[in-house]
Amino acid sequence: MSDVSFPASRRLDFTAIGRLCIDLNANEINRPMEETMTFTKYVGGSPANITIGMSRLGMKTAFIGKIANDQMGRFIHGYLENNGINTSNVVTDDTGAVTGLAFTEIKSPTDCSILMYRDHVADLKLQPREVQEQLIADSRVLLISGTALAQSPSREAVFQALAYASRHGAVIVFDLDYRPYTWTSPEETAVYYNLAAEKCDIILGTREEFDMMETFDHNPEHSDLLTAQKWFDFTAKIVVIKHGKQGSIAYTREGLAHRAASYPAQVVKTFGAGDSYAAGFLYGLMQGWSIERSMGYGSAAACIVISSHSCSDAMPTVEQVNDYIERCNRGEITVS
Ligand SMILES: Nc1ncnc2c1ncn2[C@@H]1O[C@H](COP(=O)(O)OP(=O)(O)O)[C@@H](O)[C@H]1O
Numbered sequence: 001m002s003d004v005s006f007p008a009s010r011r012l013d014f015t016a017i018g019r020l021c022i023d024l025n026a027n028e029i030n031r032p033m034e035e036t037m038t039f040t041k042y043v044g045g046s047p048a049n050i051t052i053g054m055s056r057l058g059m060k061t062a063f064i065g066k067i068a069n070d071q072m073g074r075f076i077h078g079y080l081e082n083n084g085i086n087t088s089n090v091v092t093d094d095t096g097a098v099t100g101l102a103f104t105e106i107k108s109p110t111d112c113s114i115l116m117y118r119d120h121v122a123d124l125k126l127q128p129r130e131v132q133e134q135l136i137a138d139s140r141v142l143l144i145s146g147t148a149l150a151q152s153p154s155r156e157a158v159f160q161a162l163a164y165a166s167r168h169g170a171v172i173v174f175d176l177d178y179r180p181y182t183w184t185s186p187e188e189t190a191v192y193y194n195l196a197a198e199k200c201d202i203i204l205g206t207r208e209e210f211d212m213m214e215t216f217d218h219n220p221e222h223s224d225l226l227t228a229q230k231w232f233d234f235t236a237k238i239v240v241i242k243h244g245k246q247g248s249i250a251y252t253r254e255g256l257a258h259r260a261a262s263y264p265a266q267v268v269k270t271f272g273a274g275d276s277y278a279a280g281f282l283y284g285l286m287q288g289w290s291i292e293r294s295m296g297y298g299s300a301a302a303c304i305v306i307s308s309h310s311c312s313d314a315m316p317t318v319e320q321v322n323d324y325i326e327r328c329n330r331g332e333i334t335v336s
């Protein structure tokens, strides 16, 4: 059992707030963007990917966000609906804002990058008054994503959602999801990330993301333990620090450290690892599994996504994750 106690039964298991975007993933892989001519369109945006992941794992999910009033916005809306995600709080923009685009460059399985087009995007225009309190009251978990803090009014919408979640006892998860190009300065980013993290029960991020949050702190050796301890003075119960292929470490308020190695994978591209890890990990915790088992589940889900072309569309089902773990245990999957 983990240290987090999820509210028993609610209409929804999991609700996320943040961006709904489009990923355009290079079809001609193992080459730079300059030489890439065609792309495949998928729903994207880290919190959208995590919600799709939770839904594929059988959780009852909802999304709070804003989409553009255009073909891309309607594509996203339809995809969420087809994946069983409650869209009653997905609002359509009426100001002419556009859908955020992420073009992915896959130079090699270890050298991937993302070119984001995020000027005048609809997702950052979500208003605090558009966030439905009842939807959050009906959810066992609320996940926030750091990029939604980058600008007003989305920033205030996230803080309003946090207030509703605290009021109604939903477990709050913060996926740091730091995208530097969305922000004006690391200082501004650190201030808002820290204010949000104070209110969260579970914090998930990479070492680099926590380094950004520690802009005003003293952690010269980038100690994961020091990083985690800071948040146990507030409301955090679990802090997970991800280290790519090296695996992940989770600290709990009780002072325990849990480590997970990564599983072998035939990697196509690295992005999407964190989103699928988050879905698998949170699914495990919500089943009442131990932190180690949940981390292992997240790690296996991550391998399935990084071995695929997309992030959202490749999110695995329970059967697929179980099968992947069994195949790894039988030694049938080797590192590419
Ligand atoms: N090359 C890889 N091989 C196997 N598993 C990986 C690899 N890269 C990431 N993972 C898994 O995905 C998890 C999250 O990846 P990470 O790269 O740290 O997050 P993010 O995608 O948010 O930057 C890791 O803890 C690990 O389990």
Ligand SMILES: O=C(O)C[C@@H](O)[C@H](O)C(=O)COP(=O)(O)O
Residues within 6 Å of the ligand: 021, 023, 043, 044, 045, 046, 047, 049, 102, 114, 270, 271, 272, 273, 274, 275, 276, 311
């Ligand atoms: O988050 C985005 O806007 C882009 C994602 O859809 C993208 O595919 C990605 O970068 C996934 O992020 P990760 O899981 O942190 O690697």
